[in-house]
Amino acid sequence: MSKFVNKEPKKKFHSELWEEKQDVSSNIKSIKRNEEFYPRNPLFIIIIYQLIYLSGIAYSLRKFFLVSQKWKNSLELSDRKSIFGSRQDQNDLEWKIFIPILLECAPYAFLHLFLAQFIKCYCPQVLRPFYITFSTVMMWKILGLFGTSLCYLIPIVMFVVLYSRARYLEKMMEDNGEREYTTSVIIAWIMLRCVSFCLITCDEDPERTKPDLPYLLDILSYSFYFPNFITGPYVPYKDYRAGVNEQFERWTLKKFVWFSLQIGKFLFYLFFADTLLYFFYAHSLQYNPRYIENFNPWTIAGYYSFILIFFFLKYVGFSENVYINEKLNLMS
Structure with a gap:
């Protein structure tokens, strides 16, 4: 019987293995060749580079801080004062609405996490309808009837455009600048997810x-x-779908402690970012270009460094901790 056995698949298998080995060996050779031409820096050199970089950032931020304090009486700052007597810069509209909404929605986010975990454990097939229902109730509370209807309109119209291929419906998705800022931010996030x-x-x-x-x-x-x-950040649809389809993972004491530490980390960054606005007035200065024109290079570097740092602080949010616990991976 062995004479009639087809040996072609076995030969093909061995040939594929040989090709894979050849590819691996060629990759190893190319890596070694690259290391010969581009040797790795010693650890102390990397540490020196990092110290130089951080020193430059710190010096430029100091220059920008001095400029902020110099012109603080000429800028439009809020009446809210810190314990040091300095007023706060609230010209970043997104941050201005972020804090009140966060304080209002944080308890509901905990409730959402608890109910989502319960449903995922005992009845995962209704998880998506639960997401829709919960957010609809919150939208109605925050935005009212008009804002909720508008938010519903976007994914429904995108769905119709997707399945009807009716391009003239794309005009219905145009943004309207007359709507309130909160609604426009939510619409931007929804449109990004729909795309x-x-x-x-x-x-x-x-x-x-x-x-x-x-x-x-x-x-x-x-x-x-x-x-x-409301506050983001963006999670690609593939990662969202993979997280929803994940099996339920039971909560343990270790997981709860780790989750609590993440919440503590977020509260620290939230307090730190809000405190920075009492001393660095980047958002007020951006509406006064006559001041920025007089910045020297170090002050300009500090100005943009602060904008970048504040941007990252603003998006280290409570939602990130919920993503991790619901197995939804953030975009890297």
Whole structure:
């Protein structure tokens, strides 16, 4: 019987193994060759580079701090004062609405986390409808009827455009600058998520072979996922879908302690970022270009360093901790 056995698959398997080994060996050789031409720096050299970089950042921030204090009486600052007597810069509209909304929504975010974990454990098939329902209630509370209807309109119209290929409907997605700032921020996040959903769906199902209802539930639950609904950050649809489909992981004491530490870290960054606005007035200065024109290079470097640092502090949010516990990976 062994004479009639087909030996071609075995030969093919061995040839594929040989090709893989050749590829691995060639990659190793190329890595070694690159290390010969571009040797790695010693650790002390890297430490020196880091110290020089951090010293430059610190010096430029000091120059910018001195300029902020010099012109603070000429800038439009709030009446809110720190314990040191300095007034706060509240010209960053996003940060100005972020704190009140965060204080209002933080308890509901904890409730969302608890209910989502419970549903994921005992009834995962209703997780997406739960996301939609919970965020709809919160939207109604924060934005009212008009804002909620507008937020619902975006994913529904995008869904219709995706499946009807009616390009004239794209005009309905144009933004309107007369709406309130909070609504415009939420719309921007929803549009970004809808684009992510549509691109992934077009790649995976270009011929529309799958039923429509699961897709509609997906785009609504993804668009209205509450922890990042208002403040972000952005999570790609693939990562969201992978997190929703993950098996439920039971909470342990270690997991709870780690989660509490993450919340503590966020509260520290929140307090730190809010405190910085009492001493660095970058957002007020950006509306006064006559002052910025007189900045020397070090002050300009400090100005942009502060803008960048504050941007990252602003998006180290409570929602990140919920993502980690619900197995939703942030965009790197």
